[in-house]
Amino acid sequence: xxxxxxxxxxxxxxxxxxxxxxxxxxxxxxxxxxxxxxxxxxxxxxxxxxxxxxxxxxxxxxxxxxxxxxxxxxxxxxxxxxxxxxxxxxxxxxxxxxxxxxxxxxxxxxxxxxxxxxxxxxxxxxxxxxxxxxxxxxxxxxxxxxxxxxxxxxxxxxxxxxxxxxxxxxxxxxxxxxxxxxxxxxxxxxxxxxxxxxxxxxxxxxxxxxxxxxxxxxxxxxxxxxxxxxxxxxxxxxxxxxxxxxxxxxxxxxxxxxxxxxxxxxxxxxxxxxxxxxxxxxxxxxxxxxxxxxxxxxxxxxxxxxxxxxxxxxxxxxxxxxxxxxxxxxxxxxxxxxxxxxxxxxxxxxxxxxxxxxxxxxxxxxxxxxxxxxxxxxx
Amino acid sequence: xxxxxxxxxxxxxxxxxxxxxxxxxxxxxxxxxxxxxxxxxxxxxxxxxxxxxxxxxxxxxxxxxxxxxxxxxxxxxxxxxxxxxxxxxxxxxxxxxxxxxxxxxxxxxxxxxxxxxxxxxxxxxxxxxxxxxxxxxxxxxxxxxxxxxxxxxxxxxxxxxxxxxxxxxxxxxxxxxxxxxxxxxxxxxxxxxxxxxxxxxxxxxxxxxxxxxxxxxxxxxxxxxxxxxxxxxxxxxxxxxxxxxxxxxxxxxxxxxxxxxxxxxxxxxxxxxxxxxxxxxxxxxxxxxxxxxxxxxxxxxxxxxxxxxxxxxxxxxxxxxxxxxxxxxxxxxxxxxxxxxxxxxxxxxxxxxxxxxxxxxxxxxxxxxxxxxxxxxxx
Numbered sequence: 001x002x003x004x005x006x007x008x009x010x011x012x013x014x015x016x017x018x019x020x021x022x023x024x025x026x027x028x029x030x031x032x033x034x035x036x037x038x039x040x041x042x043x044x045x046x047x048x049x050x051x052x053x054x055x056x057x058x059x060x061x062x063x064x065x066x067x068x069x070x071x072x073x074x075x076x077x078x079x080x081x082x083x084x085x086x087x088x089x090x091x092x093x094x095x096x097x098x099x100x101x102x103x104x105x106x107x108x109x110x111x112x113x114x115x116x117x118x119x120x121x122x123x124x125x126x127x128x129x130x131x132x133x134x135x136x137x138x139x140x141x142x143x144x145x146x147x148x149x150x151x152x153x154x155x156x157x158x159x160x161x162x163x164x165x166x167x168x169x170x171x172x173x174x175x176x177x178x179x180x181x182x183x184x185x186x187x188x189x190x191x192x193x194x195x196x197x198x199x200x201x202x203x204x205x206x207x208x209x210x211x212x213x214x215x216x217x218x219x220x221x222x223x224x225x226x227x228x229x230x231x232x233x234x235x236x237x238x239x240x241x242x243x244x245x246x247x248x249x250x251x252x253x254x255x256x257x258x259x260x261x262x263x264x265x266x267x268x269x270x271x272x273x274x275x276x277x278x279x280x281x282x283x284x285x286x287x288x289x290x291x292x293x294x295x296x297x298x299x300x301x302x303x304x305x306x307x308x309x310x311x312x313x314x315x316x317x318x319x320x321x322x323x324x325x326x327x328x329x330x331x332x333x334x335x336x337x338x339x340x341x342x343x344x345x346x347x348x349x350x351x352x353x354x355x356x357x358x359x360x361x362x363x364x365x366x367x368x369x370x371x372x373x374x375x376x377x378x379x
Numbered sequence: 380x381x382x383x384x385x386x387x388x389x390x391x392x393x394x395x396x397x398x399x400x401x402x403x404x405x406x407x408x409x410x411x412x413x414x415x416x417x418x419x420x421x422x423x424x425x426x427x428x429x430x431x432x433x434x435x436x437x438x439x440x441x442x443x444x445x446x447x448x449x450x451x452x453x454x455x456x457x458x459x460x461x462x463x464x465x466x467x468x469x470x471x472x473x474x475x476x477x478x479x480x481x482x483x484x485x486x487x488x489x490x491x492x493x494x495x496x497x498x499x500x501x502x503x504x505x506x507x508x509x510x511x512x513x514x515x516x517x518x519x520x521x522x523x524x525x526x527x528x529x530x531x532x533x534x535x536x537x538x539x540x541x542x543x544x545x546x547x548x549x550x551x552x553x554x555x556x557x558x559x560x561x562x563x564x565x566x567x568x569x570x571x572x573x574x575x576x577x578x579x580x581x582x583x584x585x586x587x588x589x590x591x592x593x594x595x596x597x598x599x600x601x602x603x604x605x606x607x608x609x610x611x612x613x614x615x616x617x618x619x620x621x622x623x624x625x626x627x628x629x630x631x632x633x634x635x636x637x638x639x640x641x642x643x644x645x646x647x648x649x650x651x652x653x654x655x656x657x658x659x660x661x662x663x664x665x666x667x668x669x670x671x672x673x674x675x676x677x678x679x680x681x682x683x684x685x686x687x688x689x690x691x692x693x694x695x696x697x698x699x700x701x702x703x704x705x706x707x708x709x710x711x712x713x714x715x716x717x718x719x720x721x722x723x724x725x726x727x728x729x730x731x732x733x734x735x736x737x738x739x740x741x742x743x744x745x746x747x748x749x750x751x752x753x754x755x756x757x758x
Contacts, residue, residue: 240632240636242628242629242632242635242636243629243632243633243636243659243662244629246625246626246628246629246632247625247626247629249621249625250621250622250623250625250626250629250669253619253621253622253625254622256621257619257621257622280622282668282669283622283669286665286666286668286669287665287669289661289665290629290661290662290665290666
């Protein structure tokens with residue numbers, strides 16, 4: 001471990017197409033977001049495990065001997081889920097799983113100081129908990145020697161092997177189970193592998209390749225309940241099956257078409273690739289309204305960006321929450337700034353970022369910007 | 380014929396659901412509009428056939444002997460289409476049919492004065508030409524004794540028998556062929572039978588029964604080409620068949636669902652019947668946007684009425700043109716007035732009327748309002 005400690009990051013995620021339809025067996029495309037969670041792990045002192053989240057003002061610590069004893073008390077072939085249980089307590093996340101799965105165990109509970117800081121807003125459907133779980137899994141697996149340190153001297157960033165990432169992902173998934181009860185596994189997969197993933201009927205596959213695309217991510221800040229929205233869609237399908245099922249089929253075809261377009265795009269796509277992507281955004285936004293997960297705040301978001309020639313759709317649960325806006329390479333900085341200004345004037349929060357970002361990454365300290373380094377240096 | 384002459388009216392039409400989808404073999408629902416065309420036929424003098432359309436400032440007349448001679452020159456088993464050809468010339472309608480069908484023939488070209496006045500705007504997709512053709516067919520068939528005079532002394536209005544209406548409709552269809560070349564026959568059928576019709580793959584069937592529903596009809600006055608819009612939809616279907624064909628299926632199911640709801644509604648439906656109709660409006664409006672026939676003016680129309688709790692959709696070709704707004708019985712007059720005011724403030728023209736209106740009707744002069752009577756009394 002370098003002197004500055006181990007520096008790890010993982011991206012958040014957005015759903016590009018297929019939100020809600022995925023619940024009904026259709027495909028969804030999830031993409032890694034340019035906004036990331038960063039973690040620094042340093043050797044700790046005094047046989048304590050310390051976790052500090054300066055961004056949300058949370059600081060917890062446990063006696064490593066007590067955690068080891070707790071692990072010892074857990075029964076069966078089951079290993080302990082000490083660390084992530086600690087994380088759950090630490091983050092104040094309520095236990096949603098009625099019978100928490102045994103989820104994360106290290107042979108030795110290490111004595112370490114962990115600091116986590118995120119660019120991702122929490123509770124906005126952007127996979128912040130998964131990015132956190134991925135960072136934690138990678139850092140702890142590294143701390144106990146289960147995975148290598150691929151970062152060579154002088155390199156800014158490095159990534160683990162496929163095999164190591166599979167291990168990181170499986171531990172991160174257990175972490176997600178502690179936090180969410182019954183997660184789909186998509187968020188931690190995106191956090192681990194980055195790029196874009198297709199998810200259908202429980203099967204997750206990486207897209208062959210996907211370019212980084214500039215977007216605006218906008219949080220309307222309108223609170224909503226994913227559970228209520230999912231139930232509402234189900235109710236609509238039961239009420240009007242002949243009207244709604246074709247809409248789900250159409251959304252499925254949109255995900256398929258989008259996947260084909262993304263896989264055919266070069267790394268630095270020229271503007272001519274965008275009209276189809278924009279058309280698919282517009283169509284899906286209408287479909288999402290049809291299945292009942294739209295919201296006036298999202299209509300407004302779309303209208304505001306349309307007035308600057310930009311195309312948007314809701315992402316995730318809908319009913320408020322976040323929207324994404326494509327920024328084609330020929331969108332002028334002036335138009336983008338004007339769109340951001342108008343969105344902020346609506347009371348929305350707006351990030352200019354990208355999708356198709358890399359997954360879990362090991363960093364040299366020189367590769368992180370000053371803000372991140374500053375946040376992680378708080379102890 | 381009463382002394383005041385024969386007074387006939389026929390309704391315009393709007394498409395409730397299925398516009399564009401009908402071109403691709405799906406069902407459409409067409410309903411009779413509360414806005415009507417009125418015709419007065421009086422015995423003429425001097426062996427002349429005179430037609431006067433005071434609303435559009437058109438006045439034409441022909442020598443009956445010349446018309447008879449013209450008919451005589453037409454060949455084959457074919458009868459002459461004198462009267463409607465005269466009408467075509469009279470209205471300045473260009474000949475669209477490459478080989479004009481033999482369309483309307485009366486054994487004797489009558490010497491009559493005809494005045495026509497309409498509440499319907501022309502060229503707005505509201506079936507004004509069909510309402511005109513229906514009125515003309517009914518009046519001329521009556522004038523030459525081919526159909527009865529069902530209006531009894533003291534009655535305000537009367538309608539013809541099914542058999543007589545079938546005759547009126549077939550002549551009106553020939554009139555439409557002269558005007559439009561290759562009409563679907565829906566507009567003249569709605570003008571003749573009124574109420575609501577289902578149209579699919581060339582087959583027209585009347586809905587069992589349909590209540591009169593109050594609506595706002597709004598003309599955005601944005602000009603559009605039906606031909607270009609139809610071609611655009613076809614292009615979208617060819618471009619994205621897997622995305623677009625399910626949308627057409629969904630529209631088809633909307634027409635089916637709407638038909639079921641309408642047929643189950645009592646004559647004076649209570650407000651509880653409306654939420655489903657409104658939901659179907661909202662869904663179809665999204666679908667029509669998806670297939671590419673929306674327009675900012677129509678989005679605005681929907682937004683303006685939504686701000687007053689009312690639901691709208693485009694009707695007909697889209698791309699501008701007209702929209703309809705449901706007015707449930709519990710919509711307050713204040714809300715309706717406010718919606719009309721706001722729509723007019725957008726530069727739109729707005730009528731408070733109804734759908735499900737009666738078809739071709741014979742009137743006593745006392746059953747017509749002063750404005751209509753005044754317009755028809757111009758000579």
